[in-house]
Amino acid sequence: MRNRRLAPNHVLVFDALKKAGRPVTAYQLIDAVRGAGISAPPTVYRALNRLISDGLVHKLESTNAFVACAQPHTGGSVAVFTICDTCGNASEFTDETVSEQLAKRALERGFALDKAVVELHGTCATCANSPAQTG
């Protein structure tokens, strides 16, 4: 965690993301913070960019959604997400072996790794164990 202070707007957006507890789109986030006095989408986008660069929030490119980071990424560990295609829930974990291998491969190619997010798609345990819902 860095020591740069977050502006009130950033805190509001971050709190809304944490409260959601699941990936949300920018539009859903804009809706969520409207009641708190942020009505301009650019404000929300700016806050998201800042939170992402601070490592507090991840963007899931495959679903175009944002999610609060579950734990700090010490030593550049890669954020791995399991994303359920049925309910949309995502959970984050880190894996030292995966992180080291990816960092090593990037280095071998002279690639300066900035951030890494691995997105795994499938079915979560809850959805896999529940009978199909109709309506």
Ligand SMILES: [Zn+2]
């Ligand atoms: Zn994270």
Ligand SMILES: [Zn+2]
């Ligand atoms: Zn699910």
